[in-house]
Amino acid sequence: MRHLITTDDLGLDEIETLFKDAESYLQAPPPKLLQNRLVITLFFENSTRTRSSFEIAAKKLGADVVHLDVARSSTKKGETLYDTAANLNAMGPDAIVVRHAQSGTPYQISRHVNCAIFNAGDGAHAHPSQALLDLFTIRRHFKGDLEGKRIAIVGDIKNSRVANSNIRLLPRFGLKITLVAPPHFLPRTDLETTTRLKDVIDDVDIIMSLRTQTERHAQPIYASLKDYASDYCITKERIGDRNIMLMHPGPVHRNIDIDDAMLSDPRCKVLEQVKNGVAVRMAALKKLILANG
Numbered sequence: 001m002r003h004l005i006t007t008d009d010l011g012l013d014e015i016e017t018l019f020k021d022a023e024s025y026l027q028a029p030p031p032k033l034l035q036n037r038l039v040i041t042l043f044f045e046n047s048t049r050t051r052s053s054f055e056i057a058a059k060k061l062g063a064d065v066v067h068l069d070v071a072r073s074s075t076k077k078g079e080t081l082y083d084t085a086a087n088l089n090a091m092g093p094d095a096i097v098v099r100h101a102q103s104g105t106p107y108q109i110s111r112h113v114n115c116a117i118f119n120a121g122d123g124a125h126a127h128p129s130q131a132l133l134d135l136f137t138i139r140r141h142f143k144g145d146l147e148g149k150r151i152a153i154v155g156d157i158k159n160s161r162v163a164n165s166n167i168r169l170l171p172r173f174g175l176k177i178t179l180v181a182p183p184h185f186l187p188r189t190d191l192e193t194t195t196r197l198k199d200v201i202d203d204v205d206i207i208m209s210l211r212t213q214t215e216r217h218a219q220p221i222y223a224s225l226k227d228y229a230s231d232y233c234i235t236k237e238r239i240g241d242r243n244i245m246l247m248h249p250g251p252v253h254r255n256i257d258i259d260d261a262m263l264s265d266p267r268c269k270v271l272e273q274v275k276n277g278v279a280v281r282m283a284a285l286k287k288l289i290l291a292n293g
């Protein structure tokens with residue numbers, strides 16, 4: 001049984017094929033390859049983009065989609081997560097897309113079911129479909145030429161599953177990463193790090209800004225996010241006229257992560273990421289569901 005728990009679940013050739021499929025879905029109406037297939041979305045944490053992106057992706061390929069309303073589900077009545085998963089599995093889905101606040105939950109669930117599990121974000125651990133869509137967006141932007149490209153990942157890196165997945169994935173495709181954050185947001189790492197954006201701003205081709213993951217902080221770290229913004233907000237003033245591709249996985253804290261002017265600047269690719277996300281998730285659903293028979 002194939003699952004997508006981390007980006008390491010896919011080999012380089014498999015990612016290439018996935019991106020080829022995603023590209024074709026952007027170019028022409030997709031074939032209904034998943035007709036009569038059932039995809040369940042099971043989100044124990046909030047989501048706007050990821051859940052709707054997976055659901056739209058599955059529907060575009062002709063699959064049936066059921067969303068389990070966790071707030072009203074039996075887990076709220078005390079059923080264990082694994083019993084919930086086993087019961088859903090008994091209904092014969094081809095895939096379950098899971099998001100959970102605890103790292104490792106999608107993996108644990110994958111051991112109790114016989115359908116593909118897609119990790120749609122588990123704690124601060126991983127968000128593989130986001131990293132894949134980020135890489136896909138970067139590759140398209142640079143027309144496939146990633147040789148020597150440098151990216152600064154800026155913000156609450158330690159608590160960000162998006163950063164963690166990108167840190168694993170992007171170097172496999174030759175990208176050089178610098179982490180930019182205040183000391184308490186920096187993970188232990190062998191990567192290049194700095195606390196000052198200005199140290200790298202003249203050298204990077206891409207900036208990936210992140211949201212401060214306040215829901216994962218045991219206690220408030222900043223008295224106000226404005227203090228953080230004064231050093232790390234990606235503003236038009238800071239970027240100037242440099243040719244830098246700007247990314248963010250969303251949701252964006254406006255004028256904290258990125259200012260209004262940069263959000264509407266053509267160098268900002270946030271909506272491009274969202275658009276590409278549907279195509280990449282289509283390709284991932286197709287790959288795993290059809291591989292599992």
Ligand code: ASP
Pocket residue numbers: 121127161162210211249250251
């Ligand atoms: N949407 C992304 C996630 O689920 C990023 C974020 O929430 O800041 O991790």
